[in-house]
Amino acid sequence: MKPYSLYFEYTSFGFGDLILFSGEDQLFAWLARSGNVHDNRLKDAIEPGDYEMISAPVKPAPSEHNSMFIHGLGGHGWKWRIGDSSLLIHPDGNKPGTMGCVGTQNTNAMGLYYFGMWQFEINPDAVIPFKVRRSGI
Numbered sequence: 001m002k003p004y005s006l007y008f009e010y011t012s013f014g015f016g017d018l019i020l021f022s023g024e025d026q027l028f029a030w031l032a033r034s035g036n037v038h039d040n041r042l043k044d045a046i047e048p049g050d051y052e053m054i055s056a057p058v059k060p061a062p063s064e065h066n067s068m069f070i071h072g073l074g075g076h077g078w079k080w081r082i083g084d085s086s087l088l089i090h091p092d093g094n095k096p097g098t099m100g101c102v103g104t105q106n107t108n109a110m111g112l113y114y115f116g117m118w119q120f121e122i123n124p125d126a127v128i129p130f131k132v133r134r135s136g137i
Contacts, residue, residue, distance in 0.1 A: 002022045002023030002024075002025070003022075003129075004021065004119065004128050005020075005128060005130070006019065006020055006053065006089075006128060006131070007132075008034070008102055008132050008133070009132075009133040010032075010033070010035075011134075011135050012042055014034050014035040014045050014097055014098075016034075016135070018112070020112065020115065030111075030112060032092075033102075033105060034103070034132075035097055036097030036099070037097070044097075044099045045134075046087060046102055047132070049131075050129065050130075050131055051082050051087075052082075052083050052127050052128065053080060053082065053089075054081075055081055057080035057081075057112075057113050057117060058078065059077060060077050060078065080113070080116050082102075089101065089112070090103060091103065092105055
C-alpha cells in the first residue's frame, strides 16, 4: 500500500488546493484557504513547513459550529488537528477566512473527514505527512 500524504500550497491571498496523495498519485483535491486578507496583505495564515496528522478528525463542540461548518450546513462540521498544535483543517465557515488553520471551501470536504476517520480506524498509530508551502505568486 502506498503511503498517504497531504499537501497545501497557498497564494499571497491564502487560497490553494489541499491535495490528498497516495504515493505520487493525486487522489483528491479541495479548494482551501488559510488566513485572511486586510489591506491587500495576508494575515494569520499557517506557516509553511512540514507537519503531521497524528489523530483522527472529530466533530466540533456546539460552540464551535459557526466556524467549522461550510455555509452553515448542518452535519458538515468537523475538525482535524495538525500535529500537536492548536491548528486545524476544517470546513471554512468564517467568511473572511481562517485564523491560522486550513479551511476547506468545498461542500464535498466530508470526503476528507471520512478519509481521516478511516485511516486512523485501521491504524490508530498512523502518521500522515502534511506539507504546507507558499507559492511565489
